[in-house]
Amino acid sequence: MIGGAAHLRRTGFLSEGELAALPGVPGLDVIRRGRVAVIECAEAIPCNPCETVCPKRAITIGEPITRLPSLDPSRCTGCGLCIAACPGQAIFVLDYNWSDSEGTVEMAYERLPLPSPGEAVVTLDRGGSPVGAGRVVKVRQVQAFDRTAVVRVAVPKGTVLGVRAFRMRGEGGR
Amino acid sequence: MLEVDFACVGAGPAGLGAASEAARRGLRVVVVDENARPGGQLFKQIHKFFGSAEHGAGLRGLDLGRRLLDEAEVAGVEVQLSTAAWGLYDGQTLALSSEGGVRRLKAKRLLFATGASERALPFPGWTLPGVVRAGAAQTMMNLHYVLPGRRVLTIGAGNVGLIVSYQLLQAGAQVVAVVEMAPTIGGYGVHAAKLRRWGVPILTSHRVTEVSGRERVEQAAVVELGDDRGPVPRTERVFDVDLVCVAVGLTPLTELCRLAGCVMAHSPALGGWVPAHDEDMRTSREDIFVAGDAAGIGEASVALDEGRLAGLAAARDLGHLSDSEWAEARGPVVERLAALRGGEQGARIAEAKASLAARVRVGGCGP
Numbered sequence: 001m002i003g004g005a006a007h008l009r010r011t012g013f014l015s016e017g018e019l020a021a022l023p024g025v026p027g028l029d030v031i032r033r034g035r036v037a038v039i040e041c042a043e044a045i046p047c048n049p050c051e052t053v054c055p056k057r058a059i060t061i062g063e064p065i066t067r068l069p070s071l072d073p074s075r076c077t078g079c080g081l082c083i084a085a086c087p088g089q090a091i092f093v094l095d096y097n098w099s100d101s102e103g104t105v106e107m108a109y110e111r112l113p114l115p116s117p118g119e120a121v122v123t124l125d126r127g128g129s130p131v132g133a134g135r136v137v138k139v140r141q142v143q144a145f146d147r148t149a150v151v152r153v154a155v156p157k158g159t160v161l162g163v164r165a166f167r168m169r170g171e172g173g174r
Numbered sequence: 175m176l177e178v179d180f181a182c183v184g185a186g187p188a189g190l191g192a193a194s195e196a197a198r199r200g201l202r203v204v205v206v207d208e209n210a211r212p213g214g215q216l217f218k219q220i221h222k223f224f225g226s227a228e229h230g231a232g233l234r235g236l237d238l239g240r241r242l243l244d245e246a247e248v249a250g251v252e253v254q255l256s257t258a259a260w261g262l263y264d265g266q267t268l269a270l271s272s273e274g275g276v277r278r279l280k281a282k283r284l285l286f287a288t289g290a291s292e293r294a295l296p297f298p299g300w301t302l303p304g305v306v307r308a309g310a311a312q313t314m315m316n317l318h319y320v321l322p323g324r325r326v327l328t329i330g331a332g333n334v335g336l337i338v339s340y341q342l343l344q345a346g347a348q349v350v351a352v353v354e355m356a357p358t359i360g361g362y363g364v365h366a367a368k369l370r371r372w373g374v375p376i377l378t379s380h381r382v383t384e385v386s387g388r389e390r391v392e393q394a395a396v397v398e399l400g401d402d403r404g405p406v407p408r409t410e411r412v413f414d415v416d417l418v419c420v421a422v423g424l425t426p427l428t429e430l431c432r433l434a435g436c437v438m439a440h441s442p443a444l445g446g447w448v449p450a451h452d453e454d455m456r457t458s459r460e461d462i463f464v465a466g467d468a469a470g471i472g473e474a475s476v477a478l479d480e481g482r483l484a485g486l487a488a489a490r491d492l493g494h495l496s497d498s499e500w501a502e503a504r505g506p507v508v509e510r511l512a513a514l515r516g517g518e519q520g521a522r523i524a525e526a527k528a529s530l531a532a533r534v535r536v537g538g539c540g541p
Contacts (some may be wrong), residue, residue: 009358012331012366012376042363044517049232065226066516087232088364111344128373134498146234159235160206164373 005042013126014040023070024059025093031161034093035078040070040164041088053085055095083108084145094160103160104137109151119165125154131159134166178202180488181268181281182491183259183430186214187474188466189243190251195297195503197249199494205251206270207257211317213239214289214466216474218312218370220344221337228510229475236316238474262433266461283461283488285433285506287481290445291465295329298384305393305442308338309423315345323417327394330353331376333361334516335421340368342419350413352376353396355403375535383410385418394418398482434462439533443526444470453508458534464486470530472523479511 007015009019021026031038039050041057044066049067051061056074059082061067080093083106093106105123115121115136123134138152155163181507182189183208197203211217230238246253254272261269267280285412292307301303303394304316306322309331314320326347328339339349351368357379359366366376386393392423398409424445431449432438437458439450448470455463463484466477484503490500516523 005363008363009368010378012359012363012370014363014367033243040367045362046226046514046516046520047231048226051230052227064516065513066520085232086226088362089368090364124371124373126367126371128370146232148222165373167373169319 002123003062008042010157011127014042014114018042020167023068024065026071026073028161029107031071031094032096034097035093036073037078037080038078038092039086040073040089041069041086041090043088043090044068045050046162047087048083050082050091053081055079055081066144078135080106080140080150081144085147089148092164096150096157096160099152101157102154104152104154104159105160105163106138108163109139110147112155114141115166115168119168121151121153122165123159124165124167125162126164128165131163132156134163136166175269175280176204177279177280178197178204179492180204180283180285180485181205181206182287182481183253183268184285184287184289184466185209185212185253186212186287186289186466186477187216187238187242187483188468188477189285190213190246191478191481192287192463192485192488193251193481194242194245194249194286194466194491194512196481196494197246197251199486199489201492201494203249203251203491204281205246205253206257206259206268206289207253207255208298209312210411211278212243212253212255215309215312216242219337219474220316222340223473224499225316225475226510226513228506229514235474241334242478244447251319253412257527259430265434265459278331283463284434285451285455285463285465285481285484285488286428286434286468287464287466287477288427288430291427291473292421293423293425294465295381295420299391301384301436302385302387302391303389304387304416304418304419305387308334309419311338311419312341315341318475321345321347322419323347323391323415324417325415326417327382327396327421328347328412328419328421328425329382330354330469331356331359331361331366332423333365333422334424335419336361336365336369338419339374340365343372343374345367347417349374351396353380354378355380355381355399374538380514381405382418390417391418424467426468426470428468431457431464431468433458433463436462436464437532437533441470441526441530443522448528448530452505452531452534453483455480456485456487461491470523470526473514476511476514479507479514480506484512
């Protein structure tokens with residue numbers, strides 16, 4: 001874990017400041033431009049599937065293999081292959097300009113039942129608190145993802161940066 | 175009495191890795207394991223493993239287990255399951271027991287890849303049905319498809335506690351909290367973040383004071399700890415739960431090493447008392463190797479490569495590999511292990527291992 005990630009170590013999720021310091025998290029200007037990956041990995045452990053899976057070489061770890069992944073947003077197309085490849089489920093793809101009023105957040109999902117496209121959900125932030133309403137727009141399940149589904153959720157533009165999970169409407173709060 | 179070249183106790187990643195390497199070089203190899211199924215803890219691990227491409231990164235534990243079993247079978251390894259190794263005679267003869275009775279197995283080289291045991295945590299109510307350790311919860315869920323509880327409190331925010339809590343969520347349970355005495359989370363941040371965003375609180379600087387219930391677990395009481403590590407008044411909270419899952423660390427299983435008179439050393443970084451061993455996993459006894467969690471708590475990929483080193487050294491000892499063939503086969507494994515021990519946590523383990531190797535060189539015999 002990087003030295004400064006005190007919030008992560010104490011609470012279990014990254015603070016705004018810790019996120020901004022990560023080499024895999026692009027700035028707001030980049031996110032506003034279009035579909036792009038956000039790598040919320042603060043873990044100095046030997047791991048590099050994100051680097052290997054990226055067809056555009058947009059993700060670099062290099063040597064030693066314990067370095068944090070860095071993202072070159074000019075190469076990233078937002079294809080999302082890295083979402084399912086990351087064993088830590090720490091990668092999200094944001095599309096700020098999905099529509100005039102909505103953006104999308106794509107994330108790994110390894111629970112059942114899977115949501116269906118069109119399903120209304122309650123979105124959650126990194127700490128698990130409700131953010132607002134969202135709508136599942138796509139569920140990708142292909143063999144290369146090895147039983148990890150990638151779910152794309154449409155949310156109001158203003159919440160794209162904060163939404164990182166969701167619960168189905170029938171599911172109680174925890 | 176059966177006599178073989180190489181006998182491995184434990185059919186987890188370390189034992190299977192060692193056995194495959196040795197058998198592939200022509201040694202007659204037998205692996206014994208007291209469990210009914212091979213694979214050690216691998217088949218309980220349904221998540222994708224960290225690692226590099228050479229380590230099969232992104233592979234789920236259960237799939238790595240299948241791959242290792244296939245490899246061992248192709249190499250000609252004989253695996254004897256439901257077979258406990260409970261004694262050692264003449265330094266080289268294992269005493270085994272299984273349903274067929276008691277028998278002996280003599281081997282020119284031995285590997286103890288016996289894994290680890292989970293630490294226990296005593297608190298009022300810890301003997302109530304419904305207090306289980308993480309391994310038991312995983313066995314019930316992931317091997318037998320039985321949900322061990324519906325509302326769960328987990329004790330311990332190391333990697334095991336975090337991973338098991340996530341698996342409990344996946345199995346359909348509700349995890350009301352993960353409680354950790356230390357002021358910080360010991361496990362990887364990504365595992366913690368997964369739990370947090372799906373709504374599971376992680377309470378650092380908290381301790382379980384009591385678990386209660388008439389015939390089984392019904393409630394767990396938790397209190398916050400202050401800077402002096404003592405309970406903060408009026409912070410007690412009670413959770414209604416039917417399962418308390420304890421994940422407070424692992425310690426190497428070293429009985430056979432002690433029986434063999436291997437030099438032991440205490441290493442907090444490796445989980446407690448471990449047999450001293452060199453870079454090739456050889457203990458202070460020339461004919462005995464140790465690998466995996468029994469040689470210091472670590473991850474499956476480390477155990478696998480430690481096993482491979484032991485298997486290669488055994489093959490060289492018995493003349494099945496020349497010095498140059500051995501060096502060629504060993505090189506990439508040593509490199510992979512070094513890469514796995516990069517990073518802050520890995521460096522501490524590498525340091526502990528180096529000091530153990532020094533003990534073997536000075537070592538000599540017996541504790």
